[in-house]
Amino acid sequence: MFTELIRPRFLETDALGHINNNTYGVWFESARDPIFHIFMPKVDVKKWNLVMAHSSFDFLKEVFWGKEVIVKTAISKIGNSSLELCHAVYQEGKLCTTGKCVLIHYNFETKESVHIPENIREELENHLFTLPWHGTLKELEEFVKSGKN
């Protein structure tokens, strides 16, 4: 599981006074950085090898500017050439937004999906995690401490 601290930016709010829905995808993309680095240890945009096939979001509570946000990211499934990730946004200890996405290991030149190599698969498996998504941050932390995963 990966943890990212984010300070909401003022332009990420909208006229309803809270963080605009379109912001969560931006934060989740940022939170996937460690995953990108597993697939591309030498950070090189020209050798990018991941493409997103699907994403979804559930908006549970409003998030506000002025207080830090925690984004937790887990790898929930590893397929032949695909990967499912889960994301959760917490503010002041409360679960506010959840998200999922499916990434495909992809060759941009041949336009084909590519089997995930064994060494990458092993590293990904170290981070495989079934997050109790609908708990509070406190429940999540207790779950993590319990070592059930």
Add this chain to the structure above:
Amino acid sequence: MFTELIRPRFLETDALGHINNNTYGVWFESARDPIFHIFMPKVDVKKWNLVMAHSSFDFLKEVFWGKEVIVKTAISKIGNSSLELCHAVYQEGKLCTTGKCVLIHYNFETKESVHIPENIREELENHLFTLPWHGTLKELEEFVKSGKN
């Protein structure tokens, strides 16, 4: 069904040379403008009465800067206080991205969902439409001409 023409903006591309995934939610929000106006005929941000509960995206084909995009939006379900919408992005006649979202008719003061009033429901029903989402733009247009909806 609602149609919106969008000229992709250069900052909506990313270093992979195509439109960044986070852009589609922005375009879909823009394409929901006519829905917002059905619920709020007097455009007044202070009386906003819709909140998003869920959204999802399927990324089928890359979209590029330099060519116009058509976003089709349909109302696919009307519940007691909720509304499901479908969106489709076409570029050069090809279906590139689909999306769904669930909006809740909501009172921001009482923090409660609100039954959709009859007059709004009737207007929404005029736009109720089951889009053949997985066809090309041409198939969609033939479907529309056929009057099956």
Add this chain to the structure above:
Amino acid sequence: MFTELIRPRFLETDALGHINNNTYGVWFESARDPIFHIFMPKVDVKKWNLVMAHSSFDFLKEVFWGKEVIVKTAISKIGNSSLELCHAVYQEGKLCTTGKCVLIHYNFETKESVHIPENIREELENHLFTLPWHGTLKELEEFVKSGKN
């Protein structure tokens, strides 16, 4: 002079209830599309030949969601390899924001500025215009009708 109609997007507002300052640069980039096409008639991101050296913004009046915006763009100076543009945002007939930017005709491979070719220069000169930037939209239109430029 170029004219672009823009419908403000909801995510372009912020918690102060108006359009966020960072939005104007985005609109101006969109309004420069015809300039990009003069320099690159075949829209090809791989052959991009313009780079921005400077930009500035003056924020005169708030802009709001729910009403269309007009962005006027003029070429104010043509140098050897550079170009100065002026932008103005109008909403409900009132001048709300002005901006300037300097673009350089540039070769991304050699990393050097490039003399603007004569055929492009001639086309640019057709659009050379000294906008009375501090007038209202009505005054601007009268100025344009007067043919003083």
Add this chain to the structure above:
Amino acid sequence: MFTELIRPRFLETDALGHINNNTYGVWFESARDPIFHIFMPKVDVKKWNLVMAHSSFDFLKEVFWGKEVIVKTAISKIGNSSLELCHAVYQEGKLCTTGKCVLIHYNFETKESVHIPENIREELENHLFTLPWHGTLKELEEFVKSGKN
């Protein structure tokens, strides 16, 4: 002087492979957070009292995804009701972008500028700094160590 570490986000790149120009204003807004807190110790969007009158940007070097960025922010002038700030973006020790902005201490209800109170002025003066904007990060650090400010 204020320092902010920023990890560029992938969507902040554009099809030219570098960070899009519109991103710097977003980073600078984020880097102004400590200034916002001096004016509004209780973070409350409803009591916001700053408005931007002017901003400008000079783009010196490209910035890329994959490497951290340092944003330095200094207060360069304090007027009766206004404030001038300078920003500088460094990546890999090189000065890449500079920016300035003018903020007005403002009452959103009366729509008037407001004299900066003495206690706020004193706190701002602690951060008054004339940055040698056109040096490298190394030169800046030597300048800071020299205690010339």
